[in-house]
Amino acid sequence: MLVLIYYPTFVLSPGVLGHLNMLEMEASNLKQQDLRQSSCEEELNATLQALLRKRDQLQVEIKANTSLQKMRSLLDRTGVPCERNEDVDDQEDGSDNSQLLLMMAKHTQLKDLLHAHHLIGGYDVLQTRKGKGVCVSLATAYEGVYLETYNLEIDLGSNLRICRHNIPPFIPLERLVTQGNMQTDIRDFLDTLSQYLNAYAGRKQQLHLTKEIHSSVQVAESNALCTILVLMFTVPGEKAGATLCTLQYADHTQCLPTRVNIQSEDTALASSPQWKKNQALLLETPLHTALVTMKKTGSIA
């Protein structure tokens, strides 16, 4: 009786030799399977190790974050980190770690403060040149409209030094730097500078709106810093003569004038009650809105 067993690559040869061949093949197959299994096992082991390491790392991060948050909430509430007496296992890390945590908490607090400041339209600080300098952007706005942004690039050395800026030359930056407290209290310095810039932007915007809206009012004189303004009104009526109104903004950090002077060919005009009211109005309200009121009451054309 002939038994035909098909192997894919070998020709069946009868007898002992054939049987030995078959056994050899089976053995090599088994060896390969073993190898494959062990390599699989190694891979799985390696993955396991990696996952374990990652888990440990994440656990450490979680721990650091929770202590950071605790520190940060303490800082926010009291402004001073008080002694920690809760976590027993933190004490063995020593005071270095707690110092580091304190610095990190302060850092996040500062970043949040800057972000909030940026959102309300104040100044924005950006690190440049890999931490050797900062760039401060001061935004200006008037009546809810964003106007120009001015920038200062400051060198962080032992002394703070402004290396570059685009602040117009009639803003007294040099005086604020030398007479002010830029080295000791930069927030105060930036606040003052922001005041000057915002006031200038406000005055410039008032002049711009006046020119746009009130074309009947002529601007006889103005200057670049917008601190002196001479306007010419036409007064309706028979005594229609030229009336000159001089506005002086002696306080450069304000948007409203400090002195209003009215001169007219009709000498009685300036002392009339209506114009006394107008004078007071110009001292208290922004120029373009004051002119609207004056037009409504018929003081000017």
Next chain:
Amino acid sequence: MDDSTNRILQRLIRRIPSQMFQTMLGKWAHLSREDLHSLDFTQPKWVLTEHLLAHCEEKGLTVKHITELEMIYIIENPNQGMWHGFQLLDAEEDAPSIELTQFKEQFKANLTELIRHVSIKIKKHTDEAIWIRVAWGDNFTKPNHLKPTYVVHHLQTPYVFVTGLTSKHKPLLNQALVLATRYGSMKDAHLSGRNLTAIRDLLMRQYQQVFPTKHPKPLQEKNPVPRNPNIEKEQAENTENRLQMACEAFGDGTLPQLQKAVYKLETKFRDNSNKTLTGREEPFRGVVEFASTNLLESLRHCVSSGMASTPVTPLLSSITQKGRNYFVITDKGV
């Protein structure tokens, strides 16, 4: 009108190019509309000169009126001649609140005190610039209107721009300006060029400067222009970095048109291969001059295309940062 007045008028008309002639005359207050219409501008210039001379004789116009025309022409076309920038130092307490009439009176009074025969004309331009024209004479001669000095100043800024000033009259003008603006002294800003608008923009920082921002890339449009997919820019990041650094050093958009940058060297010679010159005690004097029709534009292109190394050397970026184009380099620095 005497001979010298005639000559001044002729010189001025020769100077004004034909195409601007009509507009300039239109702005001059001493020529009425009918007279302007009666002049035929298609005729050659010398014919027009004759007409104008006759007209001025008729009206009895003097040098004063003619210089008005000259001033109008110069204010409209300031970019000729060589302008020099000066900086006022040591502001006094009331310097920021100087106003126009005060300045005018003070300047005129000071200058006439210093030199008796001088002709001063002050005009305020619409962009808040004060233009002063000074014709100098001395104690014995009348002012020379053929070589006037023009001064431009913006109130409440410490900068003054001057053209046509001789060294003889420089200290007089300095003193008058310093007293009128209530500053302590005036020094040379080491910035000069043919283009007044350029040096003014550079010193008063009116060009578009670039600063590092949180979001440096402009916002992407939702439907960008489709680019050819077969073209890919290698080193796109490097190119962007270089462009950013070039713009930070020199500015963005249209740059002020400077023609020259001069570096005067007073450093010791250092090349070891040249035995005769190395090792000398005195500095090796040399002058390096960069010249171009638009110098800042060329320098910016050098940096952004990679021809000049980045970060931009402070020798070049000082031109915009310090607002100068004349530097003296010693061994200790600029």
